[in-house]
Amino acid sequence: MKVDRKEEWKTIKKVCKDLEKYNVNPYNGIILNISPDYSSSISMHIAHHLSHMGEMMQMIHIDVPYPDEDPVPYRNKFIEKIPLFDKQKIVLVEAGIITGSNYTFMCNELSNIKGKEIITVAQYENIHSIFKCDVVGKYYDWNKNQLEFYWERENKHWGS
Numbered sequence: 001m002k003v004d005r006k007e008e009w010k011t012i013k014k015v016c017k018d019l020e021k022y023n024v025n026p027y028n029g030i031i032l033n034i035s036p037d038y039s040s041s042i043s044m045h046i047a048h049h050l051s052h053m054g055e056m057m058q059m060i061h062i063d064v065p066y067p068d069e070d071p072v073p074y075r076n077k078f079i080e081k082i083p084l085f086d087k088q089k090i091v092l093v094e095a096g097i098i099t100g101s102n103y104t105f106m107c108n109e110l111s112n113i114k115g116k117e118i119i120t121v122a123q124y125e126n127i128h129s130i131f132k133c134d135v136v137g138k139y140y141d142w143n144k145n146q147l148e149f150y151w152e153r154e155n156k157h158w159g160s
Helices: 005-022 036-049 069-086 101-110
Strands: 030-033 058-062 090-096 117-126 133-138
Touching: 005 036, 005 090, 005 133, 030 036, 030 101, 030 133, 036 058, 036 090, 036 117, 058 069, 069 101, 090 101, 101 117
Parallel strands: 030 058, 030 090, 090 117, 117 133
Antiparallel strands: none
């Protein structure tokens, strides 16, 4: 699925609007920008949209492995960052969910923390993903068309 600027903006607005029902604000929530090399744009839009009384949402960047990398070091770094998630509502934001394995791991780890509400967001979610997000901008079928943003450049980690 090729995402142009118009399509991207449409899903950004949808995700921001759909998140309003969760009553997340800078005082009770934090945004985890998952895979910042792809998700920083949608994360920043959400952070500004959920700002309240002049306060911006706090964001923490979480790197995840490319398909050709070992996930263990990334998962260990995520676990080390968990004490930083000091708000009641934790909003995970990713531009594109392909398999859902990163969100599955993260939500399993976060479910061990009492009193936290985990809200998962995908700007685009593969219909074949093992993980189903709470808020989705648009669904796509990776088997038919891989997700590709207009601003992407060749990345050696994705193969040919």
